[in-house]
Amino acid sequence: MREMATTRKLIAVVCEGGGMRCAYTGGALSALALKFKCTSPDIIIASSGSAAMALYYLTGQYDAIKAICVRLLSTRKFISLLRFWRIVDIDYLVDHVFKKDVPLDTRCLRKSNTHYFISLTDAKTGNIHYACREDGIDPFELLRATKAMPLLFGKRVSINGTAYIDGEFLGTLGEMVTKAEEAGATDIIVIDNSPGPTIYDLFKWFFRKIYFPRLGSKKERGANIGPRIIVIKNKTIPAGLLTTKNETLEKTFWLGYDDAVRSRELEDLFREKS
Numbered sequence: 001m002r003e004m005a006t007t008r009k010l011i012a013v014v015c016e017g018g019g020m021r022c023a024y025t026g027g028a029l030s031a032l033a034l035k036f037k038c039t040s041p042d043i044i045i046a047s048s049g050s051a052a053m054a055l056y057y058l059t060g061q062y063d064a065i066k067a068i069c070v071r072l073l074s075t076r077k078f079i080s081l082l083r084f085w086r087i088v089d090i091d092y093l094v095d096h097v098f099k100k101d102v103p104l105d106t107r108c109l110r111k112s113n114t115h116y117f118i119s120l121t122d123a124k125t126g127n128i129h130y131a132c133r134e135d136g137i138d139p140f141e142l143l144r145a146t147k148a149m150p151l152l153f154g155k156r157v158s159i160n161g162t163a164y165i166d167g168e169f170l171g172t173l174g175e176m177v178t179k180a181e182e183a184g185a186t187d188i189i190v191i192d193n194s195p196g197p198t199i200y201d202l203f204k205w206f207f208r209k210i211y212f213p214r215l216g217s218k219k220e221r222g223a224n225i226g227p228r229i230i231v232i233k234n235k236t237i238p239a240g241l242l243t244t245k246n247e248t249l250e251k252t253f254w255l256g257y258d259d260a261v262r263s264r265e266l267e268d269l270f271r272e273k274s
Contacts, residue, residue: 012185017048019241027256047167119167
């Protein structure tokens with residue numbers, strides 16, 4: 001059953017998480033806004049690393065997106081392999097970067113016409129929950145929860161009595177695409193920053209098999225089913241899950257921007273919409 005059934009064109013943007021590969025997402029979202037003037041899609045769905053990029057995109061804080069991706073996260077205060085008990089400090093990210101360095105404009109976010117969905121993983125059941133504005137959750141706590149990576153952050157985040165972890169830990173990009181279709185999207189722009197299997201992906205697979213075997217396998221959606229799906233992807237993304245080098249993050253940001261700008265499918269979509 002569609003949540004917003006309608007005959008008019010509804011555009012959704014789906015953003016994969018990816019840790020520091022979110023710089024690619026940030027670049028692609030910036031291109032959607034600056035090149036294609038798509039500043040308020042009907043729906044946006046994001047998880048984990050890219051969730052903040054999605055919310056800053058909705059508030060029009062494009063300079064902040066680049067600053068976060070390229071400059072503000074390349075610090076040991078955020079990522080440090082020597083801090084083995086908390087390699088990725090999500091509390092620093094939320095409480096210092098998102099609240100102080102480049103504050104997310106929560107007032108503007110509340111006024112946005114876009115329906116946003118941020119994925120969370122229930123730490124007890126392994127089920128994926130999509131939180132939205134209507135749930136009344138503090139956006140900062142929502143970001144803290146969707147980014148709470150097991151092993152690397154090592155902390156669960158409680159929201160309304162339920163403990164959550166990384167929104168992409170047991171979920172998939174394909175499920176987010178399905179969520180966009182269920183929400184009524186006729187055209188789905190997928191920003192896929194995945195480079196293929198990584199060690200962390202193998203850890204997630206093992207965790208799912210051991211602790212949540214009832215969830216079974218989760219197949220990706222085919223790109224030829226249902227609504228039109230436009231994928232922005234590059235197999236040679238320079239940044240990895242824990243990259244902190246400024247030059248690499250900047251290259252990744254501009255790669256995402258350029259890939260979106262050069263997309264003929266996006267050109268066609270927004271030409272039709274206009």
